[in-house]
Amino acid sequence: MFDSKVHLIRSDEFKEEDFSQVVNLLKQFNGPIEFISAETKYLQSAPPVLSWMTKLEFEKKNPPQFSANREQISPTYSMFESTPKKSIVFPVEVPSLSWDTFFAACIDYRMKHQIPEKDLVILLTDFSNDKNWFAGIDSTMKNYFIQTSNWHHFLGNSIDSRFPIAYEIVVWLLRSQMFQNRQEIMDCVHKGSTGCMMDFCENKKDIVLKMRTADICNDCLKVIQNREVDRPFARQVLDSMDGIRQHMMFRERSEFLNSPSKMEIRGFMKHIFLKDLGDLEIHLNPKEKTIYLFFLNHPEGVRIVDLIDHKTEISHFYETFTNSFETAQIAQAINLLLDPTEGNINQVLSRIRAKFRSAVGSRLANFYTIEGNPGDPFKIHLNRELVTIEKISHH
Numbered sequence: 001m002f003d004s005k006v007h008l009i010r011s012d013e014f015k016e017e018d019f020s021q022v023v024n025l026l027k028q029f030n031g032p033i034e035f036i037s038a039e040t041k042y043l044q045s046a047p048p049v050l051s052w053m054t055k056l057e058f059e060k061k062n063p064p065q066f067s068a069n070r071e072q073i074s075p076t077y078s079m080f081e082s083t084p085k086k087s088i089v090f091p092v093e094v095p096s097l098s099w100d101t102f103f104a105a106c107i108d109y110r111m112k113h114q115i116p117e118k119d120l121v122i123l124l125t126d127f128s129n130d131k132n133w134f135a136g137i138d139s140t141m142k143n144y145f146i147q148t149s150n151w152h153h154f155l156g157n158s159i160d161s162r163f164p165i166a167y168e169i170v171v172w173l174l175r176s177q178m179f180q181n182r183q184e185i186m187d188c189v190h191k192g193s194t195g196c197m198m199d200f201c202e203n204k205k206d207i208v209l210k211m212r213t214a215d216i217c218n219d220c221l222k223v224i225q226n227r228e229v230d231r232p233f234a235r236q237v238l239d240s241m242d243g244i245r246q247h248m249m250f251r252e253r254s255e256f257l258n259s260p261s262k263m264e265i266r267g268f269m270k271h272i273f274l275k276d277l278g279d280l281e282i283h284l285n286p287k288e289k290t291i292y293l294f295f296l297n298h299p300e301g302v303r304i305v306d307l308i309d310h311k312t313e314i315s316h317f318y319e320t321f322t323n324s325f326e327t328a329q330i331a332q333a334i335n336l337l338l339d340p341t342e343g344n345i346n347q348v349l350s351r352i353r354a355k356f357r358s359a360v361g362s363r364l365a366n367f368y369t370i371e372g373n374p375g376d377p378f379k380i381h382l383n384r385e386l387v388t389i390e391k392i393s394h395h
Contacts, residue, residue, distance in 0.1 A: 010040070247277060
């Protein structure tokens with residue numbers, strides 16, 4: 001019976017918001033695997049760089065050389081800023097660390113937080129690694145790292161990197177139950193690419209096939225059966241693989257078909273989720289959320305100059321979301337927001353647009369953003385039949 005907890009930790013350069021989105025995606029799938037997110041920020045601030053002269057070199061994994069003795073390296077805190085998603089121009093220098101450094105960070109986390117030996121620890125990091133793999137596992141089969149950067153290079157710019165990161169996490173969890181050590185894993189990998197989760201993908205671009213099929217071949221299913229891998233555990237992994245694939249394909253097809261995801265507004269604080277895109281949460285600050293939910297309530301649209309006529313409704317939203325308890329401060333913020341001569345409302349609308357574009361791409365964002373021409377009503381064009389607002393029960 002598999003009942004270990006899986007602790008997900010991040011290095012500082014992997015943004016906290018992106019980290020929480022990956023955790024949220026993984027938690028959608030039910031089963032014995034319990035994902036625990038820890039706000040730990042490991043790894044050194046100025047890692048050495050690996051130089052890649054050509055695209056061909058960059059896209060090749062290096063064969064593993066497993067050593068019995070793992071050097072213990074003390075991790076230090078990171079200040080490295082992740083780079084924006086843009087095409088990689090070669091030659092390129094990539095901040096990279098050794099596998100041992102990543103595993104040392106996991107061990108350090110275990111010691112500091114007295115994590116039980118049976119629990120698993122996975123480090124998510126933007127840093128590349130000396131073997132140029134997407135992910136790796138240590139000799140204890142309890143500590144892992146997953147690389148969170150450069151997925152757009154292999155899967156295209158429209159890819160939501162949550163999907164391949166989450167896929168790698170669940171696949172490595174399954175391998176940890178299928179095999180007794182790292183050498184067994186390497187002995188069973190498929191040299192050619194068949195779309196099975198055990199494809200080695202020496203050419204890293206072959207990961208595309210694995211992601212699109214989210215499959216396990218018959219030989220690997222026999223290993224799962226022979227090793228008597230816990231069935232509820234295996235079911236959760238398979239459900240996760242399949243669900244991640246469906247979310248990824250929905251994103252691609254919805255852009256092609258120009259069809260948006262369902263939106264769910266949840267909880268007292270009205271968190272905004274795009275259900276069909278892997279339960280993607282759109283993080284808006286109090287002013288942005290106030291204006292967004294107001295326009296969601298008014299499908300007919302409202303002119304910017306007429307917002308002042310809806311001051312009571314807008315104030316009610318803002319009082320719910322703001323951290324301020326000062327009545328005068330809240331009133332001042334609302335007056336500033338609703339005064340069209342101040343330009344504050346235009347800044348808020350612009351930030352909302354930017355957040356949706358960043359989350360779903362420019363094409364799909366047009367369904368969700370608040371749009372209009374000066375002097376005309378501004379509105380959200382999303383069909384309200386796609387919007388569900390959770391009812392809050394009052395006890």
